[in-house]
Amino acid sequence: MANTAAMLEAAIAHASDSQLFETFEKIQDECRRYEKIATENNKETLEVVYTFRMDERLRYVVSTVRKFGHLSVENDETPVKSLGKWSVRETGIIGARSPFDDFRGVDVFPNGDIIIADQISKSVLLFHGSGEYASHVNFQTRPWNVAVLGVRTCCVSLPEIQEIHVLKSSYKSLEDYRAISTGISCFAMTNFAGEYLTIQQREEQEEKGRVQIAQSEQQLSHKVVIDITANNKNVQGLAYDEITGKLYIATDFEALKCYNIRGRIVSRNSYPGFGDFRGM
The missing domain is CATH 2.120.10.30 (TolB, C-terminal domain)
Structure with missing residues (x-):
């Protein structure tokens, strides 16, 4: 736990997004392990943060435009991927127009x-x-x-x-x-x-x-x-x-x-x- 700040600083300064994500996964595991040990020893865990969503913040960007029912995804591998072609009609849902009616x-x-x-x-x-x-x-x-x-x-x-x-x-x-x-x-x-x-x-x-x-x-x-x-x-x-x-x-x-x-x-x-x- 003592090295998490240094791990983060090094990853953010020098690593790619994928390496940074792996770093956060390691920190997440370490936090959970610390929490388990502290619980078993009946010690109070003060502000142990083990919920990370760096994959959402760094690797995925999801946006919606309600008026047009449009959804797009952006990540490291595909710059922009539109889900507009995946219509609701194609999914077999009854009573909806395509691509999406009301997000x-x-x-x-x-x-x-x-x-x-x-x-x-x-x-x-x-x-x-x-x-x-x-x-x-x-x-x-x-x-x-x-x-x-x-x-x-x-x-x-x-x-x-x-x-x-x-x-x-x-x-x-x-x-x-x-x-x-x-x-x-x-x-x-x-x-x-x-x-x-x-x-x-x-x-x-x-x-x-x-x-x-x-x-x-x-x-x-x-x-x-x-x-x-x-x-x-x-x-x-x-x-x-x-x-x-x-x-x-x-x-x-x-x-x-x-x-x-x-x-x-x-x-x-x-x-x-x-x-x-x-x-x-």
Whole structure:
């Protein structure tokens, strides 16, 4: 653990992206090993960070344009790979136009596989980083957002029935593994440091939107850690920065807000004329 800073500095200064990624994998293993030893010795582990997503930050760039239903992937091997040619119609999903009708959520697995939510087809689709279609899951109601929770697990929000579904994926399959009744309407989600799930709810139309940080494994009892209610009506996107510990909230009203880990607002940026945000 003492050498992690030196390993990072050397890798960033001299290594390629692939070498840097391998370095982070080694650091990740070392952190997990340290955590296990400390737990076995009944010692308190203080701020042991073992969740790394450098493959997403360095090797994969995923972007969506909701209006045109377009998804593109950029990595080291292929400069730009458009998924537009992989139409929803080709995947056998009924009731959707192509290529995609209404993106509401996108996230990336650690191996580069892409998970997206499409409202018109009421489906969640799995693609490989190469652009190859893998699988999909249909729902009876519209999915609003997706968030990767682990190596092969993710979740999707179904606010119209107040449920969050946990999905399990493999190379060629996507399975609706478990349904969790939240009792709230969740419209946006993001993974929170690997252990918590940040969700947004809107109970009544006239109420202000609420952003909650709750333990992802205890959604049945809905154990809330942080509750942000300060004028966040119609939250459309959430993103958590593990390095700075800040939570970013995008709304329908051309604004992006930044909160600290205790739920206090840090800054607010307005983007007049740019339209509504739909994701983060």
